Amino acid sequence: MNDIQQKVARCFRNVFPDLRAEDVPRASTASIAAWDSVAQVTLLSAISEECGMEFELDDFEQLVSYALIVDYLESRSTNG
């Protein structure tokens, strides 16, 4: 796991405490029942705080899985 993956995984475990570490990479709104709109705001706020990056309003609708969030953050990190 790289630094971004570790930080995002930590936020997932904080927001979804019942989620097992090995299930984090496959986590999505479809696989986690507790991932509702409030959890989405909490999750992205926690990730924003952890990674020092702000999300746009549209991101809250589109970033609906661990993989999408990591890809998004890595591309923003690469593109500066």
Add this chain to the structure above:
Amino acid sequence: MTLNEALAIINSRQGGRKGGTYFLVCGFEPLHLASFFQARLLERLPADPGVEVQRGTYGDLQGNLEAARLSSAVAAAAVVEWSDVDPRLGLRSSGGWSNHAKADLASSCSASFGRLETAIVALAGRMPVAVAPPSLPLPPIGHTIRAQSSEFELELRRQLADFLRRISRASGVRVLERSVVQTTAPCLDARMELLAGFPYSIPFASALAGALVNVLCQPVPKKGLITDLDGTLWSGIAGECGPDGVAWSLEGHAQAHGLYQQMLGHLAGCGVLLGVCSKNEEATAEAVLARKDLFLDPESFFPICANWGPKSASVTRVLKAWNVAADSVVFVDDNPMELDEVGRIHQGLTCLRFPAKDPAAVWRLLGDLRDLFGKPSLSVEDDLRTASIRAAMPIQQTAAPAGSPDHLTTLQGAVTLAWCAEPADLRPLELINKTNQFNLNGARITEGEWRRLLERRDTLLGVVSYEDKFGPLGKIAVVIGRRDGASVRVSHWVMSCRAFSRRIEHHTIDGLLRHTGAAEVELAFAATGRNQPLLEFLRAVGAGPGPDGSCRISRAGFESSCGALPHQIKTQSGRDAKGK
């Protein structure tokens, strides 16, 4: 505290036993504020692992206040924003900001504050409520530039100030001082408000939650302050420059000492005990304290220990005169060596240096003293404390030994036993939560638990007051129990150390037996390491803990061991007792 830290704290304590419930009342989506509030409560209440935070529904502050009132929560935090007062003052409304709308806003806000006042006061009747006034900015609808207040904005702020002043008078309401919530980040997060209905930036939400918990979960206030004189209460050494040579005024370049004197005078007015420990000739110290330009009444100081012995020995004398433990007292001195010497001997004493040469540090010290001695409300007993301790000295100096029957009958004492409680009177709760020596088991009660207890029909509550020829002591003892067949089971019993040696504890048990007609009193005694005085009483009346740990006082046993009681008895029950 970051959001991730808050979530981690909450997760680390999940799965434990259920603890106290706190209600977070707001009109917006509580989101991160609820997380921070719960995490700060868990931090502050380590013995309560299962703290839960209950929330209401979005957009209905008024309804949520009522829901909190009907809940089983032990305390509530109510966060009011301008959009709760009128939705047009928030970001999510499109009600318009025309001149006509502004005129309507001013009148609608006034009515809204009135409704909120009624709901908050009603809620505070059941549990303590920390009220956070609006933090978010008003919409930019003044006709002036932002740097200039408009009459419209000033009118709304006047209404707010009036509303806060009114609710602050209600028992149980604690209005948050907004200026203590300080962050470098702005309060408003407009993006999050529009996205999720949560208006605060994360740093502000963290700071606000911390401040709300500080207001709700206040530490037990200290009881007394012992001050040094030379270099602390005044500038200069009185023994060298004479009583008129020391200074505490602006003209004498010693205003820091003058500020400290004014603070001590203020604390004395709030019922804080003040004593003096100084390395000085007694006559010298008294000569300075007799100066007319002193900024506090020298009668506030009792006792005054001025001598050349170790200060720790003088502190011992003061603590003995007050009959309080070191951990209830603050010692202030400008000399670090003296602070160290006293602190080594008196474990638990809060030792603070008076930083005479640093005005900013003196200002911070005064703020720290406010926090150490501050309490949500003052009682009549706060006015009586110093006078009653001073009056106790002649009692101790009479020919007959203190506490002997001969001595007690000369006091012309009267014990009042009130078998009823006024929920707004928090003095009995204060006694339960700060008394250590004559304390049945050390059990403390939160304000919310106290109000629940008073609501129970089977709760038996006795509040004991005392006065004699030396003056009133006020309410000095509390006993709580419930009837169980022919017995009374007592769960809490405390008595102020100011009331020792007067056999008031005997009067209390006698009154309890008479009031209930019970044949036996069963006491939930537990040794705390500090409640030896109560244990000694139990043994004296033949009720020391049995092999199974229980303590029982039978009517017959008590009457045979107690002997004649020395004081006149007044009993109040039902409505008669209220407000007395």
